[in-house]
Amino acid sequence: MKLSTYLSQLKAIHNIEGLSFEEIAKICLQNSIEYIDVEYPELSEKGKSVVDIFINNGLKISSMVYRADFIHNDDITDCSNALKTAKEFNISNILLVPGFWNDGDKEQECLKKSLTPMKEIVKKAEELGINIGFEDYDAETPVSTSEGILYYLENLKGTHCIFDTANFLYMGEDVLSAFNELKPHIKYQLHCKDKSLTPKGEQSPSVSKSGEKTYATAVGKGVMPIEHILNELKSGGFDGILTIELFGSKQYLSDLKASAEYLKKYI
Numbered sequence: 001m002k003l004s005t006y007l008s009q010l011k012a013i014h015n016i017e018g019l020s021f022e023e024i025a026k027i028c029l030q031n032s033i034e035y036i037d038v039e040y041p042e043l044s045e046k047g048k049s050v051v052d053i054f055i056n057n058g059l060k061i062s063s064m065v066y067r068a069d070f071i072h073n074d075d076i077t078d079c080s081n082a083l084k085t086a087k088e089f090n091i092s093n094i095l096l097v098p099g100f101w102n103d104g105d106k107e108q109e110c111l112k113k114s115l116t117p118m119k120e121i122v123k124k125a126e127e128l129g130i131n132i133g134f135e136d137y138d139a140e141t142p143v144s145t146s147e148g149i150l151y152y153l154e155n156l157k158g159t160h161c162i163f164d165t166a167n168f169l170y171m172g173e174d175v176l177s178a179f180n181e182l183k184p185h186i187k188y189q190l191h192c193k194d195k196s197l198t199p200k201g202e203q204s205p206s207v208s209k210s211g212e213k214t215y216a217t218a219v220g221k222g223v224m225p226i227e228h229i230l231n232e233l234k235s236g237g238f239d240g241i242l243t244i245e246l247f248g249s250k251q252y253l254s255d256l257k258a259s260a261e262y263l264k265k266y267i
Contacts, residue, residue, distance in 0.1 A: 001234075001267045003260055004035035004062040004189075005244040007042055007051065013252045021050060025057035027253075031260040032267060035062035037243050040082045043089060051089075062241045063093035063133075063162070063189060071099035071110040071142060074117040080124060087128045093188050093241075094125065095162050096132050098152065101140040111142055115155055122156050131188060133162040136178065138170035138206065145171050146178040153185050161185040164245070165224050166193040172210050179229055186233060186240075192263060193245040194222030201250050216248035218255040220262030230266050242266065 010024050019027075028034075036059050042051060043064070055061070066082045079096075086094055098114050101107070125132050134143045134152050142148040146168070153159055161182045168178045195214040199205065205213035219226060230242075244259040246252055 001239055002035060002062075002241050003031075003033045003244065003263055003267060004037055004241050005033055005246075005256060007036045007038045007054070009244075009246055009249075009252055009256065010036065010054070011050070013256070017253055019253075021053040022057055025054050025059055027257075029058050031257055032264055033244070033256075033260055034058075035060050035241060035243075037061075037063050037065065037095075038091075040064055040066045040085065043085050061089055061091050062243065063095055064089075064091050065095045065097070067097040067099075069099040070114040070117045071105070072102070072113075073099075074113070076117045076120050076124075079117075079121050083121070083124055083128055083130060086130055092129060093131045093133060093162075095135050095189075096121070097135075097137055098142050101142070107142070111151060114142070118152070118156055122158055126158055131160060132156070132158070133160045133188065135162040135191065136164050136167040138164075138167040145173055146181045149182060149185075160187045162189045162191060163229075164191040164193055165226050165229055166195050166214075167191075169195065169212070169214060170206070170208050172208055172212075176225055176228070179232070183232065183236070186238065188240040189243060190229070190233065190238075190240065191243045191245045192219045192226060192230075192259065193247075194219045194224045194226060194259075196222045203248060203250055206248060216246055216255075218246070218249075218262070219244060219259035221258065230263075234266060 163186045168175045196217040199215045203215045249255045
């Protein structure tokens, strides 16, 4: 297994700590973090220079996040361009968010409608050697539950699950139950996110649909069953990317180092 973290988190370290991107890249490599996860807009001409700094200083891109609106719109032009950009950067995995619910949506109709453009995208991606994955996204989206993820996995052959170890909390779904359902589909990447029940300093909470509040913390320092999930995946032969996810942290640098230290035993 290999370690990754989000480019946006490294930008936060740059802003908070005053470190250069070159210095941050060195810190990543010193802590066995060899990859970054990026958002599609970060690969635009405006954001490309920052990405290039990290690439030129020894890091590689593990995956790209693309947020679509296929549950309302069947235009694939922008997503097709995102695939071409991914190919240019040698990115082999895309986390595709199908869209976000609006008030009054007829959900089953929207889901069915979204399959037509998404089948085209999956086909185009396959031709480019790119894998399409779905995460348990903690927002009002079709893939916020295991049922929603399985709907796409079953209807879009060749797709996979990018499992997040904490996001099922948003909908109040049991993390281990969801993991057991989705485990056969976790092939390339795991998002390692832990949660604390108490804040550190002036942290803003993540709030679930039921109103439960949780707080970002270093991987291995919270209440999520990350060790169990990692051991299960390792015993099953998983050898993909472990992405350290710390959104909401007030101490990104120390949490990044602590997370990497915890995860090193799996790489």
